[in-house]
Amino acid sequence: MSISADVLVADEAKDNVAYVAPDSASLKFGRIIWLNNCEGCHGYGIADAPVPMQPRDWMSRVTKERAQLYSHAIDGFISEDYTEMPARGGNSELSDEQVKAAVDYMLFLANFYIKQQDYIN
Amino acid sequence: MMKMKSKILMSAAAVSIAVTGTVSAEVTDATVSVKAMADALHLVMDSDRSVYTKKIVNRLVKKEKVIKASEHFEDDKALVLPAQMFRFGSELAMKRAEKLDDVNFSYTLQSLWPVNKQNAPKTEAEKAGLKYVAENKGKNYYTTEKLGGTNYFTAIYADTGVAPVCVSCHNKHPDTPKKDFKIGDVMGGVVIRIPVDG
Numbered sequence: 044m045s046i047s048a049d050v051l052v053a054d055e056a057k058d059n060v061a062y063v064a065p066d067s068a069s070l071k072f073g074r075i076i077w078l079n080n081c082e083g084c085h086g087y088g089i090a091d092a093p094v095p096m097q098p099r100d101w102m103s104r105v106t107k108e109r110a111q112l113y114s115h116a117i118d119g120f121i122s123e124d125y126t127e128m129p130a131r132g133g134n135s136e137l138s139d140e141q142v143k144a145a146v147d148y149m150l151f152l153a154n155f156y157i158k159q160q161d162y163i164n
Numbered sequence: 165m166m167k168m169k170s171k172i173l174m175s176a177a178a179v180s181i182a183v184t185g186t187v188s189a190e191v192t193d194a195t196v197s198v199k200a201m202a203d204a205l206h207l208v209m210d211s212d213r214s215v216y217t218k219k220i221v222n223r224l225v226k227k228e229k230v231i232k233a234s235e236h237f238e239d240d241k242a243l244v245l246p247a248q249m250f251r252f253g254s255e256l257a258m259k260r261a262e263k264l265d266d267v268n269f270s271y272t273l274q275s276l277w278p279v280n281k282q283n284a285p286k287t288e289a290e291k292a293g294l295k296y297v298a299e300n301k302g303k304n305y306y307t308t309e310k311l312g313g314t315n316y317f318t319a320i321y322a323d324t325g326v327a328p329v330c331v332s333c334h335n336k337h338p339d340t341p342k343k344d345f346k347i348g349d350v351m352g353g354v355v356i357r358i359p360v361d362g
Contacts, residue, residue, distance in 0.1 A: 083324070083348015087302045090214070090326035121227045125218035133328045133347030 059086070061096050063155050065148070073148030076141050080132040085149065091126050098160045101153035109150070113139075116146050199306055202319035202356045209250065209271065209354065210321075217246040217327070235333065247273065247330070268359050273323060275352030277342035279334060283352070287311065290355055293320030298350040305353075308360070316357045323352040 058078060065071055077085075084092040093100035104112070114120075117139055119130030131137045132145070221233050221243060234242035244252065254271050261267045276294050278284045285291040293305035297320055305320040325331045325345055334351060335343045345351055 080346075081348075083301070083346065084326060089324045089348065090217075121222055125222040125227065127218075127222050127226065127327060129328050129347055133331060 062086070063152060065151055069144060070148050070151050073144035073146075073151075076137070076145040077148045080134050080137060081145050081149065084132075092128075095149050095152035096156050098153075098157045101157065105150060105153055105157065109146075112146050112150070113143050116142050198317045198358055198360060199319065202306075202317065202358060203304075205269070205271065205356055206319070206321050206354060209253070212253070213246055213250050216249050221246060233329075245330075269357060271354060271356045273352060274355050275323075277334075277340065277351070279337045279339050281339075285355075287318075289318050290320070293318065293355065294353045296320070297322040297353050301350065315360050317360050318358075319356045321354045321356075322350045323354055325349050325351045 062074065062078065062082070065074060084090060085094060088094045088097070088100075093104060095101055115128055117131060120128040122128070131142050137145075224231050225233050225243065232240060232242040233245055234240040235245055235248070236242075237244045237248070250273055254273065258270055261269070272283070274283050274285050274290060274294060276285065276291075276298065285294050287309060289307050289309040293307065296305040297303065301322070304322075307318050309316050309318055325334070325347055328347065330351070331345045331347055331349070334340050334345055
């Protein structure tokens with residue numbers, strides 16, 4: 044995995060305990076990419092972006108093929124209701140590997156909250 | 165025909181709108197908070213703009229690729245941009261409201277980094293609110309202010325750049341004071357102002 048030094052610093056202003064910190068190095072890397080490029084919409088549901096802390100937003104997504112989620116994040120995607128996911132979150136400088144790492148972290152986060160909900164229920 | 169008359173009352177404990185009217189014999193004195201009214205107005209505005217963005221612009225421009233959306237929509241024979249649609253709605257609503265005795269509120273789209281200087285904040289509340297929503301993602305700003313002898317409840321909601329074209333157009337515009345917006349950044353705010361009795 045190629046790691047660009049300029050993306051290794053998380054935006055502290057955007058950091059939040061709700062964005063659970065993972066143990067693995069690859070997910071930690073994905074978390075930084077996510078904070079810097081995805082959190083602005085996915086952290087708040089801006090423009091109907093699915094929020095990983097909201098299980099109902101991700102129940103149907105976590106079961107999809109990961110290749111499809113990667114493809115949507117890398118190439119961009121217009122959903123059936125015409126919601127737009129911009130290619131690479133609008134940052135054309137992100138590599139495929141960096142985008143995939145961010146997707147992996149978002150899935151980790153979504154699964155964390157889905158399991159938490161299952162536990163409560 | 166339903167005719168409702170609103171009277172807005174402000175107290176130290178709460179700001180509320182007492183709504184009286186002739187809806188039915190049973191409903192004669194309902195109350196809703198002015199904050200709830202502002203939140204509801206914003207929800208409608210934001211939802212309408214979102215529907216225009218998705219069902220019109222994204223569908224015809226990005227999915228079916230049959231027309232463009234352009235700031236210069238008349239010259240380019242194109243769709244208006246979602247932010248322009250919002251502004252045109254604001255202008256029309258204010259024009260129509262002038263003819264209605266019982267309807268008295270305003271809403272505008274403003275920015276600390278406006279392409280058009282007319283859209284910069286003017287009051288201290290607007291400046292403070294736009295700064296607050298930019299620095300506190302996901303939160304709204306509510307305050308009261310007195311302008312020209314009238315008390316107002318003022319609510320400010322973040323306006324976020326959500327499409328590549330919004331961000332790139334602002335960053336590249338010759339009149340922009342800020343050129344490093346990213347998708348997901350707060351680029352401005354919707355200011356809703358409702359007069360209240362103080």
